[in-house]
Amino acid sequence: MQDFSNAFGLAASLIFSADADLIEIIALSLRVSVSAVVLAALIGFPLGALTAVAHFPGRQTLTVTLNALMGLPPVVVGLLVYMALSRAGPLGWMGLLYSPTAMIIAQTILVAPIIAALSRQVIEDIHKEYDEQFRSLCIPAHRVMTALIWDSRYSLLTVMLAGFGRAIAEVGAVIIVGGNIDHLTRVMTTAIALETSKGDLALALALGFVLLILALSVNAAVYSLRASARRLSYA
Amino acid sequence: MKSRTRLAALLTLLSLFGDSHAVADSIIVQSTTSTANSGLYDYLLPLFKKDTGITVNVVAVGTGQAIKNARNCDGDVLLVHAKSAEQKFVVDGYGVSRHDLMYNDFVFVGPPTDSARIAGGRSAIDALSKISTHKARFASRGDNSGTHKKEMALWKKSAIDPTSASGSWYLETGSGMGATLNAAVGSGAYTMTDRATWISFKNKQDYSIQVEGDSELFNQYGIIMVNPEKCGQVNQAAARQFVDWMLSAKGQDAIAAYRLNGQQLFFPNAN
Numbered sequence: 001m002q003d004f005s006n007a008f009g010l011a012a013s014l015i016f017s018a019d020a021d022l023i024e025i026i027a028l029s030l031r032v033s034v035s036a037v038v039l040a041a042l043i044g045f046p047l048g049a050l051t052a053v054a055h056f057p058g059r060q061t062l063t064v065t066l067n068a069l070m071g072l073p074p075v076v077v078g079l080l081v082y083m084a085l086s087r088a089g090p091l092g093w094m095g096l097l098y099s100p101t102a103m104i105i106a107q108t109i110l111v112a113p114i115i116a117a118l119s120r121q122v123i124e125d126i127h128k129e130y131d132e133q134f135r136s137l138c139i140p141a142h143r144v145m146t147a148l149i150w151d152s153r154y155s156l157l158t159v160m161l162a163g164f165g166r167a168i169a170e171v172g173a174v175i176i177v178g179g180n181i182d183h184l185t186r187v188m189t190t191a192i193a194l195e196t197s198k199g200d201l202a203l204a205l206a207l208g209f210v211l212l213i214l215a216l217s218v219n220a221a222v223y224s225l226r227a228s229a230r231r232l233s234y235a
Numbered sequence: 236m237k238s239r240t241r242l243a244a245l246l247t248l249l250s251l252f253g254d255s256h257a258v259a260d261s262i263i264v265q266s267t268t269s270t271a272n273s274g275l276y277d278y279l280l281p282l283f284k285k286d287t288g289i290t291v292n293v294v295a296v297g298t299g300q301a302i303k304n305a306r307n308c309d310g311d312v313l314l315v316h317a318k319s320a321e322q323k324f325v326v327d328g329y330g331v332s333r334h335d336l337m338y339n340d341f342v343f344v345g346p347p348t349d350s351a352r353i354a355g356g357r358s359a360i361d362a363l364s365k366i367s368t369h370k371a372r373f374a375s376r377g378d379n380s381g382t383h384k385k386e387m388a389l390w391k392k393s394a395i396d397p398t399s400a401s402g403s404w405y406l407e408t409g410s411g412m413g414a415t416l417n418a419a420v421g422s423g424a425y426t427m428t429d430r431a432t433w434i435s436f437k438n439k440q441d442y443s444i445q446v447e448g449d450s451e452l453f454n455q456y457g458i459i460m461v462n463p464e465k466c467g468q469v470n471q472a473a474a475r476q477f478v479d480w481m482l483s484a485k486g487q488d489a490i491a492a493y494r495l496n497g498q499q500l501f502f503p504n505a506n
Binding site: 086087088089092095097098179180181182184194196197198199200201 | 263268272277292293294295304306307308309411412413414416417435436437438439466468
């Protein structure tokens with residue numbers, strides 16, 4: 001497997017030569033996936049807190065549904081978003097297909113259930129500790145929810161990382177709604193798929209290494225951010 | 236804390252709607268993969284942009300999917316290789332008119348062991364008969380692409396129905412040409428590919444062209460502007476300019492001038 005050893009060298013030279021195309025692709029990957037995760041968090045945290053704290057009919061069904069939707073197949077989400085955004089589809093007039101926005105929408109749909117389901121678990125667990133206290137003080141549900149989200153913010157950061165992992169690694173949805181257009185919608189995963197289809201396995205694998213390093217850097221950055229924030233808050 | 240959340244939300248919205256739209260003077264070409272994977276567009280499109288200032292965004296998928304996408308109006312120009320499907324596209328009112336653009340040919344590639352002994356032959360029908368008699372592995376696109384349609388037409392001419400052996404020696408990958416070549420090379424199967432994809436393919440290992448030169452293996456590419464009467468959002472002016480440029484002497488010369496590894500991949504034949 002000469003390709004394998006070639007790939008290491010290629011990955012290193014790609015990174016150190018600061019290849020302009022590669023930087024563009026990395027930047028778009030980050031922009032799409034980070035935007036999707038932030039949007040998904042804006043949807044997922046309140047939804048998770050609601051299912052953790054509030055009592056309403058259908059709560060268990062919602063919980064099970066959210067858990068099941070964590071396994072949404074990216075290609076199905078891609079297809080649904082394509083059908084909605086296609087010029088022949090209901091939202092076609094917006095002209096969003098084959099744009100980074102379309103990719104953000106698709107990844108948000110993929111990631112939101114993961115963030116909602118995991119944050120529900122996190123918030124439910126700490127809610128058990130405070131439940132009696134909250135009730136004795138007659139604190140309204142929405143205040144309880146915001147307090148719990150704030151209190152579990154470090155754990156929720158990890159939840160966001162799980163969502164980011166899903167977003168940055170998926171190819172099925174973005175390749176359908178983005179179209180893998182050079183200099184417009186090409187991201188790391190679609191570039192890897194393209195090079196594989198060209199039979200350039202060494203370059204494809206090298207891009208795979210770069211993607212791994214990217215994911216590692218994001219995780220390391222969040223980890224150190226979290227550590228210093230903690231230090232500050234206890235200082 | 237509240238103002239910070241609001242700011243974050245605002246920033247996200249900005250990043251969402253900021254520069255996500257394609258530039259105003261741009262078109263989307265729904266294309267077959269061979270023209271993209273072989274680097275033809277990387278060569279042609281900068282020349283076209285220099286002449287006209289128009290950005291061409293290429294969505295490279297199989298011919299079947301490209302036509303489907305264009306039928307949904309998700310493109311301004313269609314560039315594929317399946318003449319009868321292209322003509323139907325125009326007859327159904329989705330295309331303005333179809334023009335021959337360029338051609339090359341299909342070839343059969345296989346491993347050096349050549350268990351069906353097709354190497355050196357010139358007849359595609361003959362090769363397929365031998366492959367089926369020997370039950371030699373054959374990887375098919377199976378994705379309704381131009382190459383797949385051509386392959387199925389050849390099977391029909393040889394009066395063999397390979398799909399009854401699907402999953403045994405006849406392998407339908409249901410994916411693009413590159414993925415199918417990877418599958419063939421990885422499993423010792425024969426396959427049929429357009430010459431441009433084969434020449435630019437980098438994972439050939441010990442595979443080589445074994446059957447070529449049959450007139451049945453002719454591969455015609457066509458170009459069609461999507462009909463603005465069906466699809467109101469078509470960028471008419473730019474799409475027409477692109478089609479005209481590709482068919483013009485300048486575009487045709489540029490197609491002929493494109494070389495990969497010293498070989499000409501596409502032969503212009505617009506009339």
